[in-house]
Amino acid sequence: MLVQACGANRWLWNWALRYREDVWLAAKSAGATGLVGSVGYNHLSSLLVGLKEQYPWLKLAPHHTLQATLRDLDQAFSAFFAGRAGFPVYRRKGDGGSIRFPDAKQVKLEGDLVFLPKLGWVRFRRSRPVDGKIRNVTVGREGGHWTISFCVEGNYTMPNAGCAGIGLDLGVERSVAMSSGEYVSLPVPSKREDQRLRRLQRIISRRFKGSARRRRAVERHAKMKRNLANRRKDAAHKLSTHLATTHALIVIEDLKIKQMTATAAGTVAEPGRNVRQKAGLNRSMLANAHADFRRMLAYKCERSGARLEAVNPAYTSQTCSQCHYCAPENRKSQAVFLCVACGHQQNADINAAINIMTAGLAATVRGGLEETPADEPRTHPSSGKRKLSGSTGIPVKALAA
Numbered sequence: 001m002l003v004q005a006c007g008a009n010r011w012l013w014n015w016a017l018r019y020r021e022d023v024w025l026a027a028k029s030a031g032a033t034g035l036v037g038s039v040g041y042n043h044l045s046s047l048l049v050g051l052k053e054q055y056p057w058l059k060l061a062p063h064h065t066l067q068a069t070l071r072d073l074d075q076a077f078s079a080f081f082a083g084r085a086g087f088p089v090y091r092r093k094g095d096g097g098s099i100r101f102p103d104a105k106q107v108k109l110e111g112d113l114v115f116l117p118k119l120g121w122v123r124f125r126r127s128r129p130v131d132g133k134i135r136n137v138t139v140g141r142e143g144g145h146w147t148i149s150f151c152v153e154g155n156y157t158m159p160n161a162g163c164a165g166i167g168l169d170l171g172v173e174r175s176v177a178m179s180s181g182e183y184v185s186l187p188v189p190s191k192r193e194d195q196r197l198r199r200l201q202r203i204i205s206r207r208f209k210g211s212a213r214r215r216r217a218v219e220r221h222a223k224m225k226r227n228l229a230n231r232r233k234d235a236a237h238k239l240s241t242h243l244a245t246t247h248a249l250i251v252i253e254d255l256k257i258k259q260m261t262a263t264a265a266g267t268v269a270e271p272g273r274n275v276r277q278k279a280g281l282n283r284s285m286l287a288n289a290h291a292d293f294r295r296m297l298a299y300k301c302e303r304s305g306a307r308l309e310a311v312n313p314a315y316t317s318q319t320c321s322q323c324h325y326c327a328p329e330n331r332k333s334q335a336v337f338l339c340v341a342c343g344h345q346q347n348a349d350i351n352a353a354i355n356i357m358t359a360g361l362a363a364t365v366r367g368g369l370e371e372t373p374a375d376e377p378r379t380h381p382s383s384g385k386r387k388l389s390g391s392t393g394i395p396v397k398a399l400a401a
């Protein structure tokens, strides 16, 4: 039943996406973009009854989950129109899929049993306590496994014993370099794991589409990718929790600015750095790890009361952290920094992390003294209402002196 419900939701997502895409393209060519707003959630959910008549198997999915899918699509389009995300993508059958029960009133929880609309009582393994008021429930499939997650509302604070600040350089060679002189590598696949992934991929492409042998190979490949992803998420969780609970100020690079200035040949600030970043498997895995890490850091800092500051990454890699002399010649190699003015020598990523820390401290002081209209106040993309400080887009709490 869950497979059918996931399938119905996937079909509805694709159908509604095609519908909205057609309207959007027509409106764009006619120059009448006002039309786009008329095919939002309300319009599409009003078509749902007719669709169910036309395609009776849609009724196999709990009605509320279909509505939740249309709401998700609405969100995806809002993010696209606001420039926060790319155009919504079509969902493929092999991608697992998930359904969300948006109405917590229809869900009951007793021990290791959960009551879901249309499905009845379902047994699950409760891997952690569900504390707080349940808002919605998502059931999804990953490889051969079903997962259930309860979105709860509550007050979640983390202790914070730290008073010091730290700057982070999220680099390529040594994943996270810190201004304290340490660096931590977020795990990426080893050479052997990389080879095994490629071999599994080759096996898949050799086998006939639709065959049982191909399906088994796809499952083996998906399982390995999932394990690798879980491993790096685990490391990112441990590191972000540690940092958020032991520091009062954490400074990172502003990714938005970084992306804007990045080119294949490298930026003015970081010549040739991106040239080395080939579109390999490890590269994209590390990019994912960094994105996860930033996201975790953001919400954990909010919980622990640590201040998270994002600074412009320009010139952080070629400025001397000791005498602040800035020149491309300072950067002897990818790993070594040697100041041509004062002779200061250091690991290049650590030197950059110290510069990021310095810039973050300067921004903190400036933010406390004067208003800089250029980059504040900003509004958070998801809320659009909250007033925030700095260029992070992250709510800032009072910094413990």
Ligand SMILES: [Zn+2]
Binding pocket: 320, 321, 322, 323, 324, 325, 339, 340, 341, 342, 343, 344
């Ligand atoms: Zn120097």
